[in-house]
Amino acid sequence: MTSSTITIHSPDGEFTAYRAAPKSGKGPAIVVLQEIFGVNKVMRDICDDLADQGYVAICPDLFWRIEPNVDITDKSQAEWDKAFDLFGKFNIETGLKDIAETVDLARRDKDGTGKVGAIGYCLGGLLAYLTACRTDVEAAVGYYGVNIPKYLQESENIHGHLMLHVAGKDQFVDAAAQKVMHDGLDDNPHVTLHDYPAQDHAFARTGGDHFDPEAADLANTRTRAFLQAHIG
Template sequence: MSGTKITIAGPDGPFSAYAAGSGPAIVVLQEIFGVNHVMREICDDLAGQGWLAVCPDLFWRIEPGIEITDKTEAEWKQAFDLFGKFDIGTGLKDIAATVDYARRAGTGKVGAVGYCLGGQLAYLTACRTDCDASVGYYGVNIQNRLDEADKIARPLMLHIAEQDEFVPPEAQAQIKAGLKDHPHVTLHSYAGRDHAFARVGGAHYHAEDADLANTRTRAFFQTHLK
């Protein structure tokens, strides 16, 4: 199932998003590569499962419509440059606007799922918005945002890659210690897995653990959004 480009009215101006499907909504939060083929395929897959999937262009203030891959050194350099210029606070305002749009366009309830940068944003979406349920895959820098954990009032699931090159063991230990007893948070760790183990076609893709994480995510959203 393929989707279409839409426009969302944000607090700082309109920005584009990719949308597919119908039903309860899931906001898909991008990696550092923009709303690229990988993100659109995730949306299309969710649409095929009976969801309205919406992936906002969170880099629109820096370079609207950017979409790159993880296949070349030049693209990695470009992606990290975008990541360095990205402002978390303004990005969360865009996510909140996307959640509001998705709540109106769907059937009422809204979830969020994010990867890499989007994994951190999924955590912060649980902290700062009224999103009904959030899931983060191998989120970066969450250990630096644990002071916001007391704001989490709705279900949050985090998938942690134990060999994540961008989230070292000490950071993972901080995340687990800070969140393991939180009543709204569920943590899953994947031994031997590196960053982006769920990205189909990526260097660290691991089909078995990607399927396990995605199965857990589907069940989580079925429980909390339907």
């Protein structure tokens, strides 16, 4: 695995992304969509793991318009306060523009195959859903995405494949919101929802307060099979 920081040029300006590529040569590309803590070690480790699986993983700095190069953890109250402040200032629409630029770059990556997927967590889980709705990615995976019910009407635009991992005890996505998601998406042939009834938000974040190794392994195993089936 090799990694580097790359620059993405967009009509609104330049922003950076962490890129990890497989040693084996070419592979499908995956755009990794951050949590509210920026492109931190958790996100970089996810990219590195995807590269070890044979993918070109690219994680764009989606907070660059607010504050470039955010890299914080979930280990202190001050960092949580900053993360929620950034989340409050984040503009979904401009973020999706940056994701679309990243998807386009990933599709043209010198080590890519032309196929592109997306995977996101928390805020990135919502963005993965919207990436499936608004871009031409072949596959997208969202872990415990927030605020998805607000955008359910867009699901009719999904032409690729989408998988959502839903935490049953998610403190940010209550049971009513989860029901709305199921009611709106269960009959969509492009979408698969997996429920983890006993889990709280961020159950797959290694080292997090709600990390559950068994549930995380199950979700990650499902994700690997899903990506393999749809982008190779």
